[in-house]
Amino acid sequence: MFFSKDRHKMRQFFFDIWQKQNNGNVPLEPIEKIIASIIQQHPEYHALLSSPDATIDQDFTPEMGQSNPFLHMAMHIAIQEQLATQRPKGIASVYRSLVEKSNDPHAVEHQMMEPLSEMLWQAQRRNTAPDEKFYLKSLRKLVKK
Numbered sequence: 001m002f003f004s005k006d007r008h009k010m011r012q013f014f015f016d017i018w019q020k021q022n023n024g025n026v027p028l029e030p031i032e033k034i035i036a037s038i039i040q041q042h043p044e045y046h047a048l049l050s051s052p053d054a055t056i057d058q059d060f061t062p063e064m065g066q067s068n069p070f071l072h073m074a075m076h077i078a079i080q081e082q083l084a085t086q087r088p089k090g091i092a093s094v095y096r097s098l099v100e101k102s103n104d105p106h107a108v109e110h111q112m113m114e115p116l117s118e119m120l121w122q123a124q125r126r127n128t129a130p131d132e133k134f135y136l137k138s139l140r141k142l143v144k145k
């Protein structure tokens with residue numbers, strides 16, 4: 001399944017979904033449909049996802065001037081799941097406000113990634129649960145910009 005601590009398995013899941021999507025005759029599970037949609041919105045990753053042997057073990061580091069495409073897509077998944085479950089409470093209204101300002105839901109998710117990654121980084125650094133109040137406060141600042 002999708003949620004795993006094994007980087008290889010996580011990446012293989014993305015590769016498998018991309019292959020299914022390209023075959024067109026293989027039905028996708030609901031989570032696979034979400035991921036396929038995210039992949040479709042990122043044509044810059046299509047070649048990478050079409051070459052699993054070349055990229056499954058590749059490191060993507062800021063020092064190398066690269067962002068991690070798998071992490072990027074996973075952040076989209078996380079944000080979409082947050083919106084679907086309305087957790088943290090209030091995230092859906094913040095999202096709607098941001099979309100009203102920009103009229104680009106995909107770009108709004110990109111805006112939301114920075115506060116999300118900051119919340120996760122702080123939780124990891126402190127060895128605590130993610131601080132949803134901090135996250136929501138950071139997201140609301142985006143609306144005020």
